[in-house]
Amino acid sequence: MEIVNKISYFVLPCVVILVAIIILVGKRDYFSCFLRGAKGGLKSAFGLIPSMCALIIGVNMLFASGATEIITGFFAPLLEKIGVPSDILPLILTRPLSFGASLASFTDIVDRCGVDSLSALCASVIMSSTDTVFYVACVYFSSSEIKKTRYFLPVALFVSLLSVFLSCMVTRLFF
Amino acid sequence: MLGKCFSILCIISFIFAIFCGNMDEVSKSVLQGCEKSVSVCFSLVGVMVLWNGIMEVLKESGIIKIVSRVLTPVLRLIFPRSFKGGAATEEITACISASMLGVSNAVTPLAINAISKMERGTKKGYATNDMIMLCMLGCACFNIIPTTIIALREAKGAEITYQIIVPVWICSLACMVVGVILCRILGKIYGDS
Numbered sequence: 001m002e003i004v005n006k007i008s009y010f011v012l013p014c015v016v017i018l019v020a021i022i023i024l025v026g027k028r029d030y031f032s033c034f035l036r037g038a039k040g041g042l043k044s045a046f047g048l049i050p051s052m053c054a055l056i057i058g059v060n061m062l063f064a065s066g067a068t069e070i071i072t073g074f075f076a077p078l079l080e081k082i083g084v085p086s087d088i089l090p091l092i093l094t095r096p097l098s099f100g101a102s103l104a105s106f107t108d109i110v111d112r113c114g115v116d117s118l119s120a121l122c123a124s125v126i127m128s129s130t131d132t133v134f135y136v137a138c139v140y141f142s143s144s145e146i147k148k149t150r151y152f153l154p155v156a157l158f159v160s161l162l163s164v165f166l167s168c169m170v171t172r173l174f175f
Numbered sequence: 176m177l178g179k180c181f182s183i184l185c186i187i188s189f190i191f192a193i194f195c196g197n198m199d200e201v202s203k204s205v206l207q208g209c210e211k212s213v214s215v216c217f218s219l220v221g222v223m224v225l226w227n228g229i230m231e232v233l234k235e236s237g238i239i240k241i242v243s244r245v246l247t248p249v250l251r252l253i254f255p256r257s258f259k260g261g262a263a264t265e266e267i268t269a270c271i272s273a274s275m276l277g278v279s280n281a282v283t284p285l286a287i288n289a290i291s292k293m294e295r296g297t298k299k300g301y302a303t304n305d306m307i308m309l310c311m312l313g314c315a316c317f318n319i320i321p322t323t324i325i326a327l328r329e330a331k332g333a334e335i336t337y338q339i340i341v342p343v344w345i346c347s348l349a350c351m352v353v354g355v356i357l358c359r360i361l362g363k364i365y366g367d368s
Contacts, residue, residue, distance in 0.1 A: 008340040037231025041223040057208035058184030064204035067191035115333040128321030129347035
């Protein structure tokens with residue numbers, strides 16, 4: 001585990017150093033490329049606020065109304081049996097739908113259970129290993145007006161469920 | 176999609192709030208939600224700025240092209256038809272390299288581009304095996320650095336931040352492999368166009 005942690009700390013600095021070297025030795029002005037890209041990132045980060053506002057309110061209301069307690073109470077025994085913490089149920093349900101909604105459930109899990117709790121760690125791994133199935137299907141296919149998506153949705157949903165079990169298993173193994 | 180998500184969440188909460196008598200909590204949670212959305216987005220601003228900047232430099236300096244050359248033998252197995260005909264190969268590799276680096280807002284335009292190129296000469300409105308494979312990889316792709324989540328964890332004051340990288344590698348790689356294998360099997364069974 002010690003070595004694994006060391007590797008983890010190397011990944012991001014390596015990428016940054018690579019870019020730094022490119023900027024230093026590159027013939028073109030790569031720093032202005034960096035700034036141009038960064039500006040795009042700034043725009044999309046602020047562009048997230050309106051949709052996040054709506055969705056976080058929705059998720060917050062759901063928790064405050066007591067609905068999630070009743071729903072998770074119903075599914076908890078089943079989830080715990082297969083090693084999935086029942087706190088992450090809202091994330092499992094929203095993950096395939098939209099990035100904003102799953103991010104909202106993720107922050108809620110973190111606030112509720114503590115950021116270093118097992119549930120929050122499982123949620124972190126789930127968030128990082130699969131993307132939003134329905135969103136991807138909508139955006140990618142509808143741009144070319146493709147209506148017959150054939151076996152895509154069943155496979156993608158299966159993989160996204162698999163990622164939930166796998167993430168919880170691996171997280172338990174590591175922490 | 177987002178609108179429906181929001182409406183369903185609100186309607187369910189309202190109904191439950193009436194039956195559980197939690198309306199006071201719900202009304203408080205609305206305003207708390209507004210504040211929370213801004214703080215969550217603010218903790219993401221820095222990472223998205225850095226990451227999009229890095230991606231732009233990698234793209235302009237041709238590093239992405241080198242990556243795609245390295246990935247070509249693997250991609251040939253995953254997208255047999257596109258790589259045989261040489262259609263959309265560069266778009267596919269650029270798309271997958273971006274999603275491996277976790278720059279999701281760069282992935283979407285690249286993927287749309289790749290699909291519209293793949294579409295040439297196929298039946299209209301019909302997803303070919305290669306298109307489904309690309310979408311599959313858009314949903315479950317090997318994630319080298321999960322920066323968004325690490326940044327959020329750090330913003331929340333977590334002690335475990337970078338240590339999630341290796342579990343993420345294992346999970347995302349496994350999901351990608353399973354997804355690709357399933358797509359190939361089903362593609363073989365159902366045939367193409």
